[in-house]
Amino acid sequence: MKNIVLILFLTVLIACKPNSEEKSKPVSIKEDVSFLADDKLEGRQTGTKGEKAAADYIAMRFETMGLEAKGTDGYFQQFLFKPKTDPHQEVKYNVKDGDSTITGINVIGFLDNNAKNTIIIGAHYDHLGYGAEGSLYRDKEQQIHNGADDNASGVAVMLNLAQKLKSANTGNNYLFMAFSGEEMGLLGSNYFTKNATIDFQNANYMINMDMVGRLKNNNTLAVYGLGTSPILKQVVKANNANFKIIENESGVGPSDHTSFYLADIPVLHFFTGQHEDYHKPGDDTEKLNIEGMALISGYIFDIISDLDDNGKLPFRKTKNESEDVPRFKVTLGVVPDYLFDGKGMRIDGISEDKPAQKAGLQKGDVVVKLGDSLVTDMMSYMRALSAFDTGDKTKVVVKRGEEEVEAALEF
Template identity: 60%
Template sequence: MRSILILFLMLIAFSCKQDAKQMVSMQEDVAYLAADSLMGRETGTSYEMLAASYLADRFKHLGLEAKGTDGYIQEFTFKPTLNPHEQAEVVEGSGTGTLTGRNVIGYIDNNAETTVVIGAHYDHLGMGGQGSLHRGGDAIHNGADDNASGVAVMLKLARDLREKNTNNNYLFIAFSGEEMGLLGSNYFVKNPTVDLAQVTYMINMDMVGRLNEENTLAVHGVGTSPVWKQTLFANNDAGLNIAEHESGIGPSDHTSFYIMDIPVLHFFTGQHGDYHKPTDDADKLNYTGMETIANYILNIITDLDDNEKLAFRKTKNESEDVPSFKVTLGVVPDYLYTGEGMRIDGVSEDRPAVKAGLQKGDIVKKMGEHDVTDMMSYMKSLSKFEPGQTAVVTVERDGKLMEVSVTF
């Protein structure tokens, strides 16, 4: 009798342990992935392998079916580069100078005719190097927002979608190699572990951890299907300020799926002063905001559960319209700003903006004789100036217009 009681108690303890693993919070997921012990999760390193193992374990205990080529893992070989003007490239087979990246893939099989792909990249910049904006030597780039935040939201969606919205299957992918040029997502679409013809749409989350006080959420890819615009606004119960972007092309993993004629949505809460720096840490994230975004995306998926396969629509590549310019103002634009002008989200040390006294929050209205009404007009204005040239820049600060002299 006693042995039966002990066995019963062990089973209860094991069950509780399993439930505890399934109920890991987004904050706990970010804390693990963005810890110093993972040394920035650079693609091809042993530390990224640790992160991949953690994610495979999370998928397992969430009840997801393994959908890689080796359990939850899909390996690919790539050749890194130290040339800032070249990207790393995926290669066939291993050899001298090659490294291995690992996508982590889990699946909810509802025996449906269509599949929704939900993805986020889990790699980051390691100790810095190419892509880092840090100027103080080697340091751990934890990448809490970029992109432990997206992975944490993806894991929450995996938990929330079990036995729910069963008219679709769900493929969850933690991509490797995004920072090196979308290596993992590009490899996956060329070597898919499900039939891409059955994929109805793809949702990507890259940097969703800094929802601001204005509740502004950028959504890219709105033009890639006729249903997106109506669906986005019909499900905005939280009163998010949606900054729409039509193009399916952008510097994140949704691009790889758009190129395969799959409708995409990419969610993004904006750049900030810690972007690609060692200061992008877990304690700076807005976890309540992440919860809001996760619920918003779940509402969208729920709304589309009884739809047939979504129609795909090609969009204009917005990046092709960006003019070339020889000078820089030395600011980080606020890509979430939806008002008139270009709002400054950060300024770089020892650059023209700082020397002229411009500050975070200033809204650029005019550069020389050129009006600035949005991001594109700002870039077009900037392209008119030459190094050494001085111009009067008009900005709005605290509701008042002021002029400063800027030397490029």
Template identity: 65%
Template structure:
């Protein structure tokens, strides 16, 4: 039934030839992109190509100009990687069975709203995911479709929603910048699509005033907590992010570097903002499905981003500022606690958002919601101090871990 509904929706969109554009909700977009029929949208797969075609049709129906190298598409080839979120390895080589070289093709989907302005705002979100699992998946029970409704059908749906809002000719519409919309391929393989675009842009990137990135924006929690990264990449951004927050609880991060596509633009000296509603127990698992997405929350986040765009529209090209690169100071560690940190937690310590099966934390009795405040002799006040503490331990070592559980301090013996 679900597949039939999605096919019907897709047919409606693909066959729409009327001057008046059919309104498509974010829920409809997520339902199409996170449907089983796309087999998890792995970079280079048939499922990802179908998703790219769907996004290109949505761009066309919105009246946006093609801005790829082949219509809306910008193709690139790369050596298949086993390690997600590593530096892209592009290649012009072909498959060579004798050496084991496997070459894949990804494609960005790029569209343009031309306001005849001097500068351009880039709005992006990656549309690829993990396919049937494999490297990068946290699922340990064999192959299964990883639909990635939150990661990152939600971001693409929000990008399309913003495009729809920005194209209307009204007094409210920001008109002092052009807008470039990019659905990136290959993010899960190592920021491939954004890296390739920045190195092979289809517009003059010296005229890009800033870039907005949305990755996992579909799980706004009951506290309306939204993480925004890149506040330090231009002097005005922190003030703008705070001024438009409304009822949102903003967790601020200064850095322009992180495990998503905004990093590629930051490294090209472009100011960035990255939006993220938080990690969860379905991250990189088959259970990241449409029915778990908070669509009312997505409306709140989308309206917030639109208000930022409107606020910045009167500004001239934003000045770029380098920020401290957290990735360069993250310590190496040989052991893992086996938990998913709550990246939206702004209190003292490291709050656990999920516990992996058969890992040290679960074996010791730690639970989701526990806040780690001390590991061995080391105080844990935030994510960085947690990682620094973890780097002090060796495999097989047993240490006490102190947690705050519902206001009560408890101590557990953990064997790494």
């Protein structure tokens, strides 16, 4: 029955290809994100019919805006791969089609301003289907993971930027990309950097948006990659009138900008933070902050405008902070608030039947001590956690409002 519904859905999609009158009508951020995070796309898992339907939609949007097709087959750049069985092995691309092979599809549109350099603006559009590897949903009954924030939100903002840039800032060309295979290990962006469909020597810088749909009331926005070119920190600060910016200089992180940084291209990555619905079926459109997404799109547009006459930005290597992350054998069972800039580690969500829940910890608690270790930030929290093994018992101290609460933990 699901396949029949999807076929009917795709038929409607093709039949609804816009006419010339509709081509001039802009599509809203809400319309784009609602389409991509609809149940009909069944979670957009890489290689599925739902992901292909999303790819067709994005290609149609590129065509509607008059972007030039810049894939290897129209707007599409397909790549075949076998999923990793060992997390340390490299994925092999372009294997023969057959058992265990998956086809990913990058969707690529180009705005040619006859400029020397090209800015790459991207967001991944794949997600977890009915709960692929990486899902944090623990119920036995399968449910669709729509990934409205992760990452229909980034694609919708990318499409909104394409609409804005059609008639502004002609100092660069623009390559707009929707990446496949991000959830399986940055596969689409990695493949593109090794098989670019433009002259990669003329790539200026890359902007990535991943989970930009849940801007909180305090307007906190994380911006990564500030150290990847000398001018970026200044430009990000100078154009900010609305956000509380959490700065991160590193060009390495768990999203597609990393692939471009590793190819010596300056990057900026935008992120509004994790939440309790991350990688769960509850990540749906109605929970998004659409006005916040529009605000972020405007902010990125202002940054691009400021850099329009700067020529090609110089690249600078940054410290790989992920190399300093301690390894740990246990988990507290919480979603950290990565945008918290106070002292301690703020809890943004609690997982069922895990040590934190059993100890009575609550969303909003700020962990200030774990065992004998003081917790002042995310890194000190991870160092403290790395000292424990399964079965260990200890104490945790959290700040709850103005009070400090101590609780017993067992890992």
